[in-house]
Amino acid sequence: TQLLEQSPQFLSIQEGENLTVYCNSSSVFSSLQWYRQEPGEGPVLLVTVVTGGEVKKLKRLTFQFGDARKDSSLHITAAQPGDTGLYLCAGRDDTNFGNEKLTFGTGTRLTIIP
Amino acid sequence: DSGVTQTPKHLITATGQRVTLRCSPRSGDLSVYWYQQSLDQGLQFLIQYYNGEERAKGNILERFSAQQFPDLHSELNLSSLELGDSALYFCASSVAGTSGYNEQFFGPGTRLTVL
Numbered sequence: 001t002q003l004l005e006q007s008p009q010f011l012s013i014q015e016g017e018n019l020t021v022y023c024n025s026s027s028v029f030s031s032l033q034w035y036r037q038e039p040g041e042g043p044v045l046l047v048t049v050v051t052g053g054e055v056k057k058l059k060r061l062t063f064q065f066g067d068a069r070k071d072s073s074l075h076i077t078a079a080q081p082g083d084t085g086l087y088l089c090a091g092r093d094d095t096n097f098g099n100e101k102l103t104f105g106t107g108t109r110l111t112i113i114p
Numbered sequence: 115d116s117g118v119t120q121t122p123k124h125l126i127t128a129t130g131q132r133v134t135l136r137c138s139p140r141s142g143d144l145s146v147y148w149y150q151q152s153l154d155q156g157l158q159f160l161i162q163y164y165n166g167e168e169r170a171k172g173n174i175l176e177r178f179s180a181q182q183f184p185d186l187h188s189e190l191n192l193s194s195l196e197l198g199d200s201a202l203y204f205c206a207s208s209v210a211g212t213s214g215y216n217e218q219f220f221g222p223g224t225r226l227t228v229l
Contacts, residue, residue: 033217033218035220040222040223040225041222041223042116042118042204042206042220042221042222042223043157043204043220044116044220045217045218045219048217088156088157090218101159101162101170101172102147102159102218103159104149104156104157104158104159105156106156107156107157
């Protein structure tokens with residue numbers, strides 16, 4: 001069974017600070033996605049990383065896929081209250097042909113204090 | 115708005131009952147996925163359908179079943195409901211069949227409360 005552990009589980013910081021969220025697994029994933037979910041709503045896709053070592057930037061958010069494609073990180077610069085939410089990483093398993101199941105991480109609940 | 119619709123938004127029912135949750139995928143998407151999200155277990159994959167056929171199964175109970183119809187909408191049937199089935203149920207859709215990055219787009223969810 002593939003598991004994705006996210007850390008920290010909870011994070012509460014002041015507006016303007018920087019933060020990093022980690023997503024780790026012992027399994028290799030063909031691709032990894034990050035989602036943000038707000039209360040009462042469905043997760044919204046932020047980014048997909050595919051290549052080991054890949055770095056993608058989305059405004060103040062920087063996503064990195066580990067060289068071995070087992071881990072990923074999300075760094076937010078100058079956090080804003082609008083960044084508050086549940087951040088989920090999700091890895092795609094290609095070991096079974098046609099099986100596109102995503103394994104979701106345990107989640108990081110981020111609160112940005114104005 | 116992701117383009118994925120789910121009905122109903124809220125559902126309150128009693129133990130032992132049966133309910134049906136409905137999902138319409140984004141236009142053009144062939145795959146539909148069902149997830150259960152509870153406070154203590156995060157987002158759990160239940161089942162995937164691709165173009166009408168079951169493609170992958172996760173931690174779906176035998177009391178639960180799903181299907182995808184020719185128009186690609188999907189229904190998740192939950193029967194003999196228990197208190198522990200209370201959760202948010204999400205549907206997601208994607209274009210990918212056997213290729214692509216399986217980027218999934220989630221609906222707004224159905225909040226099921228079993229009393």
